[in-house]
Amino acid sequence: MSALLIAYPLERSANLEYGSRIYQNADGTFSFTEPQTFSQRYPDIPNRHCCFDITALGDAPGGTIAVGSYHTHPVKPNDDQTEFSMDDKLAYTKERLPGYLAGTDQQGIVKILRFTPGDTTYNGKTRVLGIIDKDGSFIPR
Secondary structure (H helix, E strand, O other): HHHHHHHHHHHHHHHHOOEEEEEEOOOOOOOOOOOOOHHOOOOOOOOOOOOOOOOOOOOOOOOEEEEEEEEEEOOOOOOOOOOOOOHHHHHHHOOOOOOEEEEOOOOOEEEEEEEEOOOHHHHHHEEEEEEEEOOOOEEOO
């Protein structure tokens, strides 16, 4: 949740998709890499705002274990951005790791979801974990 609470305000100000990696440290604690846009992760791309709806999740730091990833969906007027895209589901299923998403529904409610991959993309499960309140805090569901 901490990663998405940091990434979501960035997404709102830039209207770009942000995301990165969640990992487990050697001591058993969990951390996440800094949320970045696609063009921030790959600075050789000439247009830093090239990729409205693409996220490059990156790798977990050396000596850690990747345990999932997170990303945001930019707000699109009159569109529900609280669904994992088929590309999202394919990536998480290929990695065999869960993914987390913060997106805004048509009523303006910011939801945080988890996609747990199954044997195939269609066997994966999506669950709403909670919402981000107007003051920026997480409210579990």
